[in-house]
């Protein structure tokens with residue numbers, strides 16, 4: 455880490471010296487210990503009713519039924535995509551893990567385009583602010599622990615392993631079905647990569663990119679026959695501590711749980 459990175463982090467810890475408003479917003483939108491029981495609350499009607507906007511007084515053209523996509527496998531994966539809320543505890547294989555990381559977050563050679571290395575998701579200004587940390591819980595070949603996906607080498611790097619990883623992770627998520635997941639991928643953003651070009655707007659862009667990446671995880675899981683669920687409810691700082699992130703220059707955005715389903 456160079457001196458300017460260190461200085462940036464030090465300044466960021468002093469509230470009035472945070473360079474961007476989005477960094478302050480990110481702090482206040484974090485979940486802590488007291489926020490994690492939303493799932494235990496009785497849901498009012500407005501939490502489960504699905505709303506549709508329409509313009510009934512305006513003319514409308516009815517569209518024909520959507521045709522079959524030329525790529526039947528892709529269409530099949532779209533229809534199979536679902537948030538799995540039950541895992542069978544059967545572990546994932548290294549081949550499945552490789553496919554998920556590659557098609558979700560990896561890069562490939564693209565010699566005939568402006569960017570000679572491209573990814574399976576778009577990135578504003580090709581700044582690629584996202585990082586993925588696989589947390590392996592039960593697995594056929596990979597020892598449980600915390601890893602970082604090294605995009606350049608398509609490899610998982612073994613990070614320092616804090617004690618009680620599973621206990622801290624399950625406490626942080628507090629959603630019992632995750633205990634049977636084989637892996638949880640933590641998706642973070644290194645905001646500076648994008649804010650150096652787009653300033654405040656970087657925050658929107660990074661969140662959108664995480665959505666694109668996570669859809670790839672979902673579609674790849676569906677194509678592999680693996681269950682997948684996005685998890686937005688977790689204690690941010692517990693995850694930051696597990697991964698060794700400062701939570702300011704690089705913050706966790708979303709978790710993705712994977713596992714086989716019955």
Ligand SMILES: Cc1cc2nc3c(=O)[nH]c(=O)nc-3n(C[C@H](O)[C@H](O)[C@H](O)COP(=O)(O)O)c2cc1C
Pocket residue numbers: 535536537538539629683684685686687708
């Ligand atoms: C950003 C985001 C966060 C989510 N967080 C959770 C979560 O914390 N726990 C959970 O069980 N499902 C979570 N979900 C999954 C939703 O419950 C699910 O997408 C929704 O019920 C629609 O179902 P489907 O994905 O199967 O079509 C999340 C989905 C998104 C997009």
